[in-house]
Amino acid sequence: MEKPNSHRWLTLAIISISGGVSFDLAYLRYIYQIPMAKFMGFSNTEIGLIMSTFGITAIILYAPSGIIADKFSHKKMMTFAMIATGLLGLLMAVYPPFWVMILIQVAFAITTILMLWSVSIKAASLLGNHEEQGKIMGWMEGLRGVGVMALAVFTMWIFSLFAPENPNSLKSVILIYSGVYILLGVLCWFFVSDGFTTTTDAAEKPRAFSLNDIISVLKISTTWYCSMIIFGVYTIYAILSYSTNYLTEMYGMTLVAASYMGIVINKIFRAMCGPLGGLITTYTRLKSPTRVIQLLALVSIATLALLLITNQNPTSVAVGIGLILLLAFACYASRGLYFACIGEARTPKYIMGTTVGICSVIGFLPDVFVYPVVGHWQDTLPAADAYRNMWLMGLGATCLVVVFTFLLFSNIKRASAKNTTGQPVTE
Template identity: 75%
Template sequence: MQTQNITRWLTLAVISISGGISFDLAYLRYIYQIPMAKFMGFSNTEIGIIMSTFGITAILLYAPGGIISDKFSHRKVMSGAMIATGLLGAVMATYPPLWAMLLIQVAFAITTILLLWAVSIKAASLLGTRDEQGKIMGWMEGLRGVGVMGLALFTVWVFAQFHPDDPNSLKAVILIYSGTYIALGIACWFLVSDGFVPDEQEETSAFSLQHALQVLKMPTTWYCSMIIFGVYTIYAILSYSTNYLSEIYGMSLVAASYMGIIINKVFRAICGPLGGMVTSYSRWRSPTRVIQFFAAICLVVVALLYMVTRTPVSLALAIGLILLMGFTCYASRGLYFACIGEVNTPKQILGTTIGICSVIGFLPDVFVYPIVGYWQDALPPALAYRNMWVMGGIASLMVLLFTALLMGQIKRISPAASTAPVKGV
């Protein structure tokens, strides 16, 4: 029993870290935009086009990826996708021309979104019972953060060992990511199970269409999607917290950057597991209820931020409020896919549900940044950020509403319907 438990947590770590760092080469611009322009010969506009190519392709692939996670072996898909991503990175390290780089980004979207995203979430979900979904998903988000942060720090250190004008510096970073992907792909082959396999009757049916329609007809799909939508909106707004502290309170860019690291890297690593612990050890033991509680706190926080933006009084207070908002957001991010398992979504359509919820839930990526950017350009800073906090308040209210609706569905579920771990996981 002890050996099985160790294997389960090791499997969760491999799944989580694979799913987390697999996007890092596609999003290489986040850390290495200047080296990309310098060594790969791209203009900033071309780098933007490269990024948007991945983003547009990704939106199209979330839902089909969910269907793949329901129909195919998780072990084979994850192993193949990670190894393929590593090989694409090796091609990227040759510094290809723009047209080839765009094709690589499309291929990255196929390997990471179509093949890995929903598969990794479903594979992790199947490692626990219905009652363990909050703990499993919380630790998954935390382990993702640890993997992303650890590998990012290591590659930055390697990059710094080269002369500033040495083009091999960026190449070394890309190859480290590629090698890590391939190693994790091999680990997935030995640790990840095949996952849930539909019976013969289901397998001979019009799988993708019937299951997609079944998922879309379920009210819980829409409730879970809108919970993710609201939390993800707050997550997008948080990315402007460093700008806010700099423009409204005059915080130095260096100090603001450190705040960004704490919120985007450190909080991602620790808040997901903490949220899972709340579901495991509090009297609620419900991811949905815990997200609802965090949304209520977030609503109060954004209301206070709105007020202190009108009359800035204390930088320390603003920092404290933003850190509290960051905690509630990242803890909720570690739990929102657990809602899908908590509501007893049938395992044969779990992946399809994850895919469809991802398409709807991650739509704030499309509108939050241009809207807030427009406010920053067109309005005085105080008014722009007050508008942003209003958007955060609306998102918090949305989470409160749809968690309440989902809790109503959960109460109607018989305790006898709780799912058990899949055999062999």
């Protein structure tokens, strides 16, 4: 029996919020680095090693996470992953020694990346057909942002209620996150389906996943097209994390004001722009997520060109802020759609998770090189030259998006022309 539409959207909200907030304890340093050093007794170097442990493990686990999504029950995996992450948080709340924190970070990568990442994306994707992927993935990105923002604001408020020297302040934050994870795990059990008995297209017969299908995924051209689209958009996403530095160093903006702009860009825009991308594919003539990303990439290219021009003579901070906000809009709207390209390309459902995993490994590689490269430029070059190089990197990445969205859209049109067979184009 088909579930009512309200149930489908509630399920999407639970999947999205779970997938979004599950990383917050692993990335606790982003907001609470000073309290971690003070109350947990770690040096900044040790905190950095703790973070890099999670990042390295995550890169290794993205691809196998796709296999997990194709072979195992989504309900069981998401429930276990969220509850296990919550229990790891309870261990983290006792302020363990450094070597235990390293092990906890490895375990966080297992529960959030291996067991949850591709599973949550595939589970959300299966809530609609290939024509609804833009809407579903757009709202998924937006709901992730809303969940992360709401929980971050709430825990920050709780943290502020304690005296500055009270070690229970950080402990309370960790315990709240842990409790929310366990609650979301319970909700996943009641709302998320197994993912085995979904509605299939008329010409797509359900079949079991086998390890040989990994080779099949790698042979499909759309896998590589989608991977490079994610790679280009994610490079801009990484570059936008330097917005605070750019506004302070190039325009003389105060650190407090620039930090508020960072919150607007990284939190508020993430929550708003993902659904906007989905709305564009739903309520305008631009039904294709791939085509929308391509048009947003053209907007990004124009914006980056203007940033390169103003970088030579930064005079108006309003212009600088406006250009960065426009770039952020294009980036976050694209982030809300890039996994929809996998569904739009009619990727068979039995290899959807594997495709997401492989695309994640390739697409998120900017996490490995953008930060050390831009950091090196900041340390060795004058500010104007460092940020010029950064915007040029972004321009090159965005050109990749234009090229590969063109290739993907051409492939999708050929697949539509062969609609009588219902098979994806794989040449």
